[in-house]
Amino acid sequence: MAETTNSPNNSGERTSRNFLEEIMDNDLQSGRHTSVLTRFPPEPNGYLHIGHAKSITVNFGLALKYGGATNLRFDDTNPVTEETEYVESIRNDVRWLGYTWKDEFYASDYFEQLFGFALKLIRDGLAYVDDSTSEEIAAMKGTPTRPGTDSPYRSRSPQENEDLFRSMRAGEFPDGSRTLRARIDMSSPNMLMRDPIIYRIKHAHHHRTGDQWCIYPTYDFAHGQSDAIENITHSICTLEFMSHRELYNWFIEKLGLFPSRQYEFARLNLSYTIMSKRKLLQLVNEKYVDGWDDPRMPTISGLRRRGYTPKSIREFCSRIGVAKRDNLIDVSLLEFCAREDLNKISQRRMVVFDPVKVVITNWPEGTVEELESENNPEDSNGGNRIVPMSREIFIERDDFMEDAPKKYFRLSPGKSVRLKSAYIITCEDFQKDEHGTITEIHCTYHPDSRSGSDTSGIKAKGTLHWVSASHAVNVEVRDYDRLFRVENPAEEEGDFLDYVNPDSLRVIPVALAEPALLEDARNATDSDDRLHYQFLRKGYYYADLSSTAEKLIFNQTVGLRDTWAKINK
RNA sequence: UGCCCGGUCGUCUAAGGGUAGGACAGCGGUUUUUGGUACCGUACGUGGGGGUUCGAAUCCUCCCCGGGCAACCA
Numbered sequence: 341m342a343e344t345t346n347s348p349n350n351s352g353e354r355t356s357r358n359f360l361e362e363i364m365d366n367d368l369q370s371g372r373h374t375s376v377l378t379r380f381p382p383e384p385n386g387y388l389h390i391g392h393a394k395s396i397t398v399n400f401g402l403a404l405k406y407g408g409a410t411n412l413r414f415d416d417t418n419p420v421t422e423e424t425e426y427v428e429s430i431r432n433d434v435r436w437l438g439y440t441w442k443d444e445f446y447a448s449d450y451f452e453q454l455f456g457f458a459l460k461l462i463r464d465g466l467a468y469v470d471d472s473t474s475e476e477i478a479a480m481k482g483t484p485t486r487p488g489t490d491s492p493y494r495s496r497s498p499q500e501n502e503d504l505f506r507s508m509r510a511g512e513f514p515d516g517s518r519t520l521r522a523r524i525d526m527s528s529p530n531m532l533m534r535d536p537i538i539y540r541i542k543h544a545h546h547h548r549t550g551d552q553w554c555i556y557p558t559y560d561f562a563h564g565q566s567d568a569i570e571n572i573t574h575s576i577c578t579l580e581f582m583s584h585r586e587l588y589n590w591f592i593e594k595l596g597l598f599p600s601r602q603y604e605f606a607r608l609n610l611s612y613t614i615m616s617k618r619k620l621l622q623l624v625n626e627k628y629v630d631g632w633d634d635p636r637m638p639t640i641s642g643l644r645r646r647g648y649t650p651k652s653i654r655e656f657c658s659r660i661g662v663a664k665r666d667n668l669i670d671v672s673l674l675e676f677c678a679r680e681d682l683n684k685i686s687q688r689r690m691v692v693f694d695p696v697k698v699v700i701t702n703w704p705e706g707t708v709e710e711l712e713s714e715n716n717p718e719d720s721n722g723g724n725r726i727v728p729m730s731r732e733i734f735i736e737r738d739d740f741m742e743d744a745p746k747k748y749f750r751l752s753p754g755k756s757v758r759l760k761s762a763y764i765i766t767c768e769d770f771q772k773d774e775h776g777t778i779t780e781i782h783c784t785y786h787p788d789s790r791s792g793s794d795t796s797g798i799k800a801k802g803t804l805h806w807v808s809a810s811h812a813v814n815v816e817v818r819d820y821d822r823l824f825r826v827e828n829p830a831e832e833e834g835d836f837l838d839y840v841n842p843d844s845l846r847v848i849p850v851a852l853a854e855p856a857l858l859e860d861a862r863n864a865t866d867s868d869d870r871l872h873y874q875f876l877r878k879g880y881y882y883a884d885l886s887s888t889a890e891k892l893i894f895n896q897t898v899g900l901r902d903t904w905a906k907i908n909k
Numbered sequence: 910u911g912c913c914c915g916g917u918c919g920u921c922u923a924a925g926g927g928u929a930g931g932a933c934a935g936c937g938g939u940u941u942u943u944g945g946u947a948c949c950g951u952a953c954g955u956g957g958g959g960g961u962u963c964g965a966a967u968c969c970u971c972c973c974c975g976g977g978c979a980a981c982c983a
Binding site for chain 1: 910911912913914915916919920921922923924925931932933934941942943944945946947975976977978979980981982983
């Protein structure tokens with residue numbers, strides 16, 4: 341659906357659109373195209389990351405907006421790096437993000453057609469087989485400031501080239517011994533037009549075509565033609581492919597194909613992380629993280645495991661916009677989008693991370709009171725849950741201070757606080773061990789201050805989360821910090837691994853949770869039933885993949901905004 | 910150094926010759942049984958020099974800065 345703020349309105353007045361929307365508007369208005377067909381073209385050689393999410397929302401989002409569709413096409417022209425495992429994860433991630441593709445294709449579907457295209461170029465005198473080594477080819481290529489020189493094989497006859505090319509396909513030559521090159525212009529200012537290699541010999545097993553082929557087309561000879569075969573109207577890619585556009589158009593023109601056009605936008609860079617698939621792979625292989633889906637990874641699967649919602653990721657991608665200038669998006673925007681969504685949907689629960697015992701001295705021994713607490717104050721239909729209260733409870737260690745400054749709204753001797761959804765308590769006394777560590781706090785509660793029917797008239801500045809000692813459930817909590825210590829690891833000197841944050845994971849092996857959390861876990865029949873939580877005054881949490889009712893494990897999605905921590909600094 | 914892109918608050922992104930606006934981050938406040946949320950307020954920007962014009966972020970020009978291009982990767 342078209343947003344009024346983002347497309348020409350009824351009066352024809354110009355409103356804000358990004359440059360791709362302008363192009364599509366123009367193409368539709370001029371009649372160049374009557375509909376929009378985009379494609380998302382991942383190479384199955386790694387897991388998708390948040391940068392791909394941007395590309396996905398650009399491609400699928402634009403098509404949706406203009407009533408078109410999007411194909412999912414795997415760019416699988418390099419058998420040595422590509423695997424079925426990656427294909428599966430990519431399909432899963434795109435679906436999870438909420439998008440449905442029209443057709444699923446593989447560049448390898450077109451290998452036979454591509455071979456035919458190559459033959460046509462050969463017969464038209466526009467391609468030749470080169471016997472030069474890769475070093476020789478590189479040397480003859482020239483440099484950006486110096487033109488290249490013609491290969492001695494450049495003037496072979498079409499017949500000889502065709503025979504040789506067919507022999508290449510037949511497996512008569514070893515890897516690297518020959519290539520097929522487009523015959524363009526060795527002195528072009530665009531290096532890519534200096535007779536680019538379009539086929540290479542690789543006796544390698546392909547994840548889909550098996551051992552059917554021993555020659556494989558390069559990206560340049562596969563991508564544009566695949567677009568054209570599918571009648572892709574707008575082939576949207578990242579900036580580094582800009583100089584490939586001239587070649588892209590050359591093949592389409594010489595081959596007389598559907599006039600797909602390539603447009604480039606700036607890829608996403610996110611502060612305190614990296615987007616390079618190669619480097620992400622390294623983090624996985626060298627065990628800096630737990631796997632592609634480690635919650636610290638900027639991968640879609642990592643974000644999912646961490647508790648990000650598809651909606652929050654889509655919102656993020658929409659907020660960052662699409663343009664052509666290099667960018668480094670502040671990760672706080674991603675976190676904002678997570679909180680924005682999670683605040684509305686998450687179930688509130690109380691979990692004490694670093695417990696200290698509080699004895700309520702005037703609470704009758706052995707009595708339990710079942711209090712009710714709202715599941716979500718942002719959702720009036722969210723219902724309530726039972727929270728049991730008894731004589732001994734736990735509160736957070738840093739919610740008590742022996743000598744508190746005046747701005748401290750929590751518990752200290754003689755002061756009163758509200759226990760969330762329960763009673764107001766007043767601190768009467770406390771005990772310390774020989775190290776000065778608080779071991780026990782003694783309070784009295786005010787029976788007429790019960791939540792919802794408070795007639796006590798006592799004003800408590802602060803409200804604390806708490807759990808009943810005898811009802812507490814042990815859970816493991818994993819808090820995360822940024823994966824890298826520096827804002828832009830890719831730009832730093834030296835090895836990026838030197839900038840990995842050694843404290844990116846903080847495990848709290850035993851935190852004490854209210855019993856409702858266990859109840860929830862028992863009710864979840866599979867992982868899709870898992871709830872997003874807000875642990876009160878802590879942050880947003882989501883059960884880890886490995887979490888079970890026997891062993892509850894929660895990943896921190898993102899912390900709550902903490903203005904107190906800021907003031908405290 | 911040749912060719913190709915790009916340069917607007919700290920970070921992103923609008924403004925297509927006519928009031929430089931929005932978001933995140935920051936700062937200050939109000940409300941609050943989460944020091945959360947919500948709401949209000951506030952500060953901050955057109956890389957530089959020339960030119961065209963009544964008027965320039967926008968058009969021209971020179972300069973400066975950043976990025977890309979010399980894989981049989983994509």
